Amino acid sequence: MSDLDFALEPTLESVVLHDSLKWVFVGGKGGVGKTTTSCSVAIQLAMAHPAEEFLLISTDPAHNLSDAFNQKFGKDAKKVDGLANLSCMEIDPESGMADMALQAQSQFNNDPNDPLGGMFKDMTGSIPGIDEALSFMEVLKHIKTQTAAPGAIADVAAITYKTIIFDTAPTGHTLRFLQLPSTLEKLLGKVQTLSNKFAPMLSMLGGGAAQQQQTQEMLAKLTEIQSQVTEANNQFQNPELTTFVPVCIAEFLSLYETERLIQELISYNMDVTSIVVNQLLFADSTEDECKRCVARWAMQKKYLSQMDELYEDYHLVKMPLLGKEVRGLANLKKFSKYLLTPYDPVVNGGLVFDLEDAK
């Protein structure tokens, strides 16, 4: 009897070849290889569907996507050199906040000498969770584009992406970000109820037609945001549309954090079917001369066997630790291949020292 018959294949094929997926989140504790994995997933998706467009978004202010591809990206989507159907976007929460603050201020008070000028920016910049809110605004924009009927999109330049891959923040705020849709939904619902209750009273207090019109516009905007948020919520909880890929390494703390992450995701009804275990040494004592590598590999194997037992309902993808950092499109392509075909240290061992130098 072999449980291998029932074991799920250790690849991300279920993600890459899943035709209906719209959102792929890649997350995990810092330093486990999230960015490398998210770039790899994006590349494999783009290569598997050359006729479709894909977008990779990162909210890490450390510009990790630019480093990973050795190419400068900004807050507007820009195509990757060498891969025409993959675009990258790095949302910088600080500059996003600055833009929003300027916009809000120009609405309220155009006077450049206003002593309260900087107040709005200071106030909003320190709100906890503001970076998650900003990346979520970006998500809403794309939902708007993607759910609109073809031909109805006013902005001709807006591209409809088949799948959007999120390289989530390493600080663990990902979970708060995922909670945002349901939190916002409740919040907006309450605001709506309250405004309906107080609208007659407010109109009685006066302020004239202009004020009333402004209020009406604000309420209409809120209603629009609310419907988008509800849509986001529904999409994130639909396993046909969204999946989360946790990345970890074969060490106790990383596994413990991954377990906590998976349990929280399950409580949010978010689909998790694959786990990527990164930075594996594959240093068998017979072939490897490095005693340290052999010792650490023994430790990693111990945790891997425990993971096989614990996550038998998940695709456990095992990725190797290479001799250099995986940077640049060529290297990422070489590395990402093993997300779809399991890495064999005997056959594919040459990859460890085969990476090209960054140009």
Add this chain to the structure above:
Amino acid sequence: MQSYTLVITVLFLLLAQLAVKLVTKDTIQKKLWAQYVRFSPSSQLKTYQAKAAEIAHVVKEKNAISPQDHYARWTKLNRQFDKLTKEKAELESELATRQAQFAKYVSYAITASITAPLWFFRYQYRKQVFFYIERGVFPAWIDWCLALPFMATGCVGLTIWSAVVKAVLGQIEVMVRFMLSEEVQKPVKVAKVEEVK
């Protein structure tokens, strides 16, 4: 009722009142609730106790193994622990309403058995004389005060007597609390440290 019977009954009631004050109503309610939970035939309570016992068992098992060496088993126990804790918390919130009701009944019982009889006696035997004071022992105005509210001057009734007993018991309470409180250490004079030049 005979005066001496009443005096002793009221004395015991006042002592009981002091005891409730010292132990606090909250503690009495909690202890009675714990006993009720133990012996009650209610299925909800039995489920709650079973859950608490199961959690204790899982925690014991978890602490007995090393998470690094038996990661899979430890994580499965952890998952079980989280699930049971969540279920226990749900049961607890349901039971909290029952507990609040139980606490209310206990409070009623204490009032009915101690406070109510005291008030009843004060009303029923408001004109009954308990003690007589010999003329001349105290000034006349003190005799008059001690006769309040319904007595003839020179007599002492239940109201004044129970007030005096309560005051005495209050002082005894202060002394008992002081004796049972922690001893405060005498402050030690700190030696002056000479500056190193």
